[in-house]
Amino acid sequence: MRPVLGAVLLAGVLAYLAIAGVIWRHAAAALARPPQQPADAALILGNRAYLRGKPNPCLTGRVDAGIALAGAGRVKQLVLSGGVDKEDGRIEAEVMESHARAQGYGGPLLLEPASTSTRLNLSMSTPVLKAAGVRSVIVVSEPYHLWRVERLVRASGFDKDFDVQYAAASTSCWRRFGMVFKGALREPLAVVNNAFNGYLH
Structure with missing residues (x-):
């Protein structure tokens, strides 16, 4: 029994590391490839609202990336997506x-x-975007998040409604080792969870 359990655990660890490797290679590529075409809007994805009593820099950094896109003339407006933070x-x-x-x-x-x-x-941003006449979108999130985002975009058909590009937000959370490590731990689990629920195709 123990050898079987050990083999299962080893296989799980190896699969987890493989997923993490794919995510982080994609993150590096996303940082190296900023959006090339202008779009109607930047869709900025939510994150935890506050951290240690202040606005979460992981969230505000995404907004800063959207503002930079607007300042560079890449987008005409910002769309901010995120509901009640349960924390x-x-x-x-x-x-x-x-x-x-x-x-x-x-x-x-x-x-x-x-x-x-x-x-x-x-899914909940789609009617907001359509009502505003948006046809092209730059989705903004942190680098480690974008591999999963791209697959959810395809699985949901979001890319059938809009011309989609992606922007990796190099937030202070991304640059601090502790938050990078947290993202590395969490994101592969989120990928597995989405896959089990049929959201990654």
């Missing part, structure tokens, strides 16, 4: 909106304030 009760989209305005962004903003997962970010 502190704040609405992620509203925290992002406050940060964008505090940073001096004066352009148009649309909010999707109800989604609670990446899959729901996409």
